Amino acid sequence: MRLLLVLLLFRLVQWLAEKVRAWRRHRKLVRQLRDLGVYGGTITADRSKSGRPAPPVPAPCREPDGPVPFGYKTAWLALRCGSPEPVISALRPGLRQSANWTTGLAAAQAQSGGWVFVSPVLDGFVLAVGDGLFALAERQDELNALAAQFSEVQYFASHRVSSSYCWARYKAGRCLRAYCTEDGRVLRNTGALTPEEQALGFGAFPAQDGQDADRQPGEEDVLDIAAAWGVDPRFETPYPPSTGWLCRPDGWKEE
Structure with a gap:
C-alpha cells in the first residue's frame, strides 16, 4: 500500500x-x-468555424528554412529587384523584424496585425505576402505608385470563399495587363492577354461582366500565371534555406 x-x-x-x-x-x-502584434486575446478563446481552438500564430523565428508554399486565400506582390531592402523601404514599415518562411508567412496570413512577409531574392524577384495586400486590388493609386518604383511589379490575389481572383503586371510603372473577378463578375480587364495567359488558356475567361464564357478563373489559375510570369509560390523547385523580414506598413493596415 x-x-x-x-x-x-x-x-x-x-x-x-x-x-x-x-x-x-x-x-x-x-x-x-x-x-x-498578432495576439488578439487568449489563445484558447480563439475558435475556428469547426468549434475547435484555432492554432496560435507561431512566434517569429530567425533560423533559416526553405520557402513555404502559399497562394491560397492570400495576396502577394512579386517585385523585380536585387535586394529586399528597396521593397521594405517602399512598404514604409512602422515595424520590421527578421523571420523565416514558416513563421513569417504564418504571421502575414493571420487574421489581424496587418503584417507583410518580405522574402529574400528568388529568381530576380522579391515577394511581399500578406492578407493586408488584398486592399491593393481596389487601391489602384497605391499600386500604381508602388509599381513606379521598380522595373517590374506583379500583383496577385486569390480567395475562393468570395471567388476573388486577380493578377496584374506592371513594367516601368505602366500597367501592361490586369484582370480581376469577384463572384463571377469581371471587375477589371486591362491590356491584351499576355503570351503566358494565352498558353494557359485564359482566353476562355469572360472579357467583360455578364459575358458568357467557357470557364471562370480559379485559384490554381492565379498560381499558374504567377509561375509563368516569374516565381511559382508552390515552390516545386527547391531553394536553399533563407530568412526574410516581417514588416507592418503604416499606411496599409487592414480595415
Missing part, C-alpha cells in the same frame, strides 16, 4: 510539473505574439 501511495504521489508531481511547464510555454508564447 505504501509503495502504491508513493507511485501515485510521484505521478501527481509529474502531472503538476508538466502543467507548470505548459503554463510557462503558454505565457512565453503570449508575450512573443503581443510583441509581434
